[in-house]
Every structure is written in structure tokens, then in C-alpha cells.
Amino acid sequence: MRLRHVLLVLIAERPHTGYDVTQRMQKTMSMIWSAHHSQIYPELAAMEADGLLTCEAGAGPGPREKKTYTVTEAGRHELRIWLGSPYQPRAPKDELVLRAFAAASADPAELAAVYEEETRQIEGRLARYATIRAEVEESGHTDDPTRPEFGHLLSLLHGIAVAEARLVWCRDTVRRLRAADLVR
Amino acid sequence: MRLRHVLLVLIAERPHTGYDVTQRMQKTMSMIWSAHHSQIYPELAAMEADGLLTCEAGAGPGPREKKTYTVTEAGRHELRIWLGSPYQPRAPKDELVLRAFAAASADPAELAAVYEEETRQIEGRLARYATIRAEVEESGHTDDPTRPEFGHLLSLLHGIAVAEARLVWCRDTVRRLRAADLVR
DNA sequence: TGTTGCATGTAAGGGGTTACATGATTGA
DNA sequence: TCAATCATGTAACCCCTTACATGCAACA
Structure with missing residues (x-):
């Protein structure tokens, strides 16, 4: 439910x-x-x-x-x-991470291309988040816990933090895969 | 599929x-x-x-x-x-973030307790990840892209990066909710 | 005249969780 | 003797996605 x-x-x-x-x-x-x-x-x-x-x-x-x-x-x-009520997390099901897990079965160059495309996607998403953040903060209600904007900002900050972490990880993954491709 | x-x-x-x-x-x-x-x-x-x-x-x-x-x-x-093949992300469905979004409908102190419990859960998870990471790196195969351990480390690094980002966000969310509770 | 936006619904099927069900071996 | 581990299966149900279906108003 x-x-x-x-x-x-x-x-x-x-x-x-x-x-x-x-x-x-x-x-x-x-x-x-x-x-x-x-x-x-x-x-x-x-x-x-x-x-x-x-x-x-x-x-x-x-x-x-x-x-x-x-x-x-x-x-x-x-x-x-x-x-x-207590929060019970669902098991994460992330196809992007699953592919990284399976790197040994992949062509490193092909897989690196997938993560390069994803870095571009995340960069775009972060730009959109920044726009929304500016709008929400402009409302001036983000410090008032009785206003919806307070919660909207909180969830937006989560989106930004996780997107940034994934961006760094994607770039590092591309680097490792390219290095692996050279060795091969 | x-x-x-x-x-x-x-x-x-x-x-x-x-x-x-x-x-x-x-x-x-x-x-x-x-x-x-x-x-x-x-x-x-x-x-x-x-x-x-x-x-x-x-x-x-x-x-x-x-x-x-x-x-x-x-x-x-x-x-x-x-x-x-191209990666098509699914819509994230994260109950913890949804609750933050709904902060205006919640009791701030009660909601803060939920995020405090989650920080503890994440800290525990990070400790377990560190143990697994040490084990994987000890295998000595993490630089060889033809070995499963190469991919295992990549996905583990993702888990660590995202968990750390969420931990920071959870702590910040607790702080904001507690501040809100005082104002109230 | 054709597309976009507003607005609501149903049906089929895929994917996932919870619960029911069986039974041998090993260790406390 | 009781619990845990190994090992495989089915059934009911819930949740979600994709596709089918209708029809007005505004705008290009």
C-alpha cells in the first residue's frame, strides 16, 4: 500500500x-x-x-x-x-550497479560507454535540480516546517546529494574500465 | 525480464x-x-x-x-x-525521501527519530561494507577486469559512496527537523 | 486539419512478496 | 529433541507497466 x-x-x-x-x-x-x-x-x-x-x-x-x-x-x-512508523527499506534494485558487478562478462570499452552516457544524464539532472532548488528557496518558506516547501527542499537535497555521489562513482568507473581496456 | x-x-x-x-x-x-x-x-x-x-x-x-x-x-x-545495451533508469521509489517530502504533515520530533534510527542503520551497513571491501581487495584480483572481483569491487564502491551521501543527508535532515521542532 | 492539453477510465500481463509444503542431515 | 542448514517447489495476492479507449477545447 x-x-x-x-x-x-x-x-x-x-x-x-x-x-x-x-x-x-x-x-x-x-x-x-x-x-x-x-x-x-x-x-x-x-x-x-x-x-x-x-x-x-x-x-x-x-x-x-x-x-x-x-x-x-x-x-x-x-x-x-x-x-x-519505523522505516523498512526495500532491497535496492539498480541495473546500473548490476552491470558494474558483471564487468568480467562485459566488453570493457562498451561498458565504459554506458557509464559515460550516464554521467551526461546525471549532469543534466543536477542542472534541473539546481533550477528547482532556486525556485523553492525563492519561496522563502523553506525554514517553516508547517509549509510544504520545507519538505520539498529536504527531498530535493537528497536527490542532489545522491546524484553527486553517483556522478563521482560513474566517472571513477569509466576510468577503471578504460584502464582495464588498455591492459587487455 | x-x-x-x-x-x-x-x-x-x-x-x-x-x-x-x-x-x-x-x-x-x-x-x-x-x-x-x-x-x-x-x-x-x-x-x-x-x-x-x-x-x-x-x-x-x-x-x-x-x-x-x-x-x-x-x-x-x-x-x-x-x-x-542502453541503460534506462527506473523511477526511484524511496519511502525515506517521501517522508521527508511530507514533513509538513508530520510531527517533527517523531520524524527526526525515524532519520536518527536510519543514520544508525547506515553506519552499521558501512561497517559491513568495509569488511567486505577488505576481503575483496585481499584477493588481489581487483585490477584484473577478467576476474569477478573487479566488478564486485566496483559495485561495492557504489554502495559505499551512496551510503555515505545518504548518511550526511540523514544527519542534516535530523538537524533541520530538530531546529523546526524548537521553533514550534 | 492536425496536434497538444485536459480529463477519466479498463484490461492484460509482468514482476515481486508472503505463505504453504516437504524432508534429510548436522550440531547443540 | 529441538533448531538450523541444505534443498526445491506451488499458490495467492499485491503492485506496476503497457496498451486500449473516449472526447472536448485551444492553437497552429
């Missing part, structure tokens, strides 16, 4: 439609979580049935109604319980 | 039984990947059916035969193809 908590977090900030949630996941929230609308719409309906959300329906642009969801008191309670 | 590649990587090093693979995932490989035996046994059977593995069966300790799998030439080919 992890998506349920993601949806509670977002809708607790302010009311959202399923479409709004989908957009936020694809854009600003993409370094934390993502989900497809095909997963979001049924879950929102289930959460309403369970009393965590209420729904206000109105005329929509298409053939169906547009539904705006709001968190109920029961929903806020569930959210607080979850936020204080 | 991601588990398939993990199994190819491990069995390409040397023949494994399903039990061997399960053990390695739970122990030394846990920072890269993990899977339960209920997923591994059927996948090994499917890979044999697809010609990526061959299987040698003998008397086992229990009611069923013990099966040792070896990678075929087709399996090694598939592995090389995958290692050189």
Missing part, C-alpha cells in the same frame, strides 16, 4: 484531481516517486471508498466528470501514523 | 544451484539486488527451457533432486548484449 501514502501526501497539501497528481509525479516529483494514471485513478476511488478522501465531482472537459479529491480527518490520521 | 539478467550474471561466474543464488542475494549481493527463492526457482526452469542455462541434476538432501545450473553459449551471448 505504498502508492496510497504518496497520494495522501500530495492531496494533504491541497486538493488534487487524478490528473494533477499524475502531472506532479511526472514533473517536479519524479526524483521521489512516479506512477501512471492507470494506477492512480483506481487507487483514488479505493481511498474514497475507505474514507481517506472525499470527492467533489463537476463537469469535465471530456465525456466523464472531473473529480477533485480532498483528504479527510481519517486520511490525515493515517498519514501521521505512517510518518512516525 | 530483469531477474533473468541477475541470474545470468551470477551463474556466468561459476555454476550455481537455486539455493546458492538465493544465499548470495541475501548476503553479499544484498546492496545490489535481492529475490526470494519462490521467484528464483521458476525463473531458472524458464531459462533452461529457453536454452540460456543447462542443468545437471543429482541426489539432493530432501525429497527432490538438487539441480546445478551452468550458462550456455546462448546465455553468455544474451549477457553480453544486455551489458552493452
